[in-house]
Amino acid sequence: MEEYLFIAKAAGFIGAALAIGMGTFGSALAQGLVASRACENIGKYPESAGNIRATMFLALILIETMAIYALLISGALILFAK
Structure with a gap:
C-alpha cells in the first residue's frame, strides 16, 4: 500500500x-x-501605433493568465498530493 501512495x-x-x-x-x-x-x-x-500598442497590451494580459492558471494548477497538485 505504501508504494501505491508513493506512486x-x-x-x-x-x-x-x-x-x-x-x-x-x-x-x-x-x-x-x-x-x-x-x-x-x-x-x-x-x-496607429497607439491603438496597436493598446491592443498588444490587452492581448499580453490575456495570454499571461494562461501562465498564472498553470501556476495555480501546479500549486494545487503539489499541495493536495499528500
Whole structure:
C-alpha cells in the first residue's frame, strides 16, 4: 500500500511539473508572437501605433493568465498530493 501512495505522490509532482512547463512555454511563445506582430504593424502603420500598442497590451494580459492558471494548477497538485 505504501508504494501505491508513493506512486500517486510522484504522479502529482510530475503532473505539476508538466502543467507549469507547458503553461509557461505556451504563454511565452504566444507573447513572443504577439509582440513580433505588433512591432511589424507599428513599422507598417506608425500613425496607429497607439491603438496597436493598446491592443498588444490587452492581448499580453490575456495570454499571461494562461501562465498564472498553470501556476495555480501546479500549486494545487503539489499541495493536495499528500
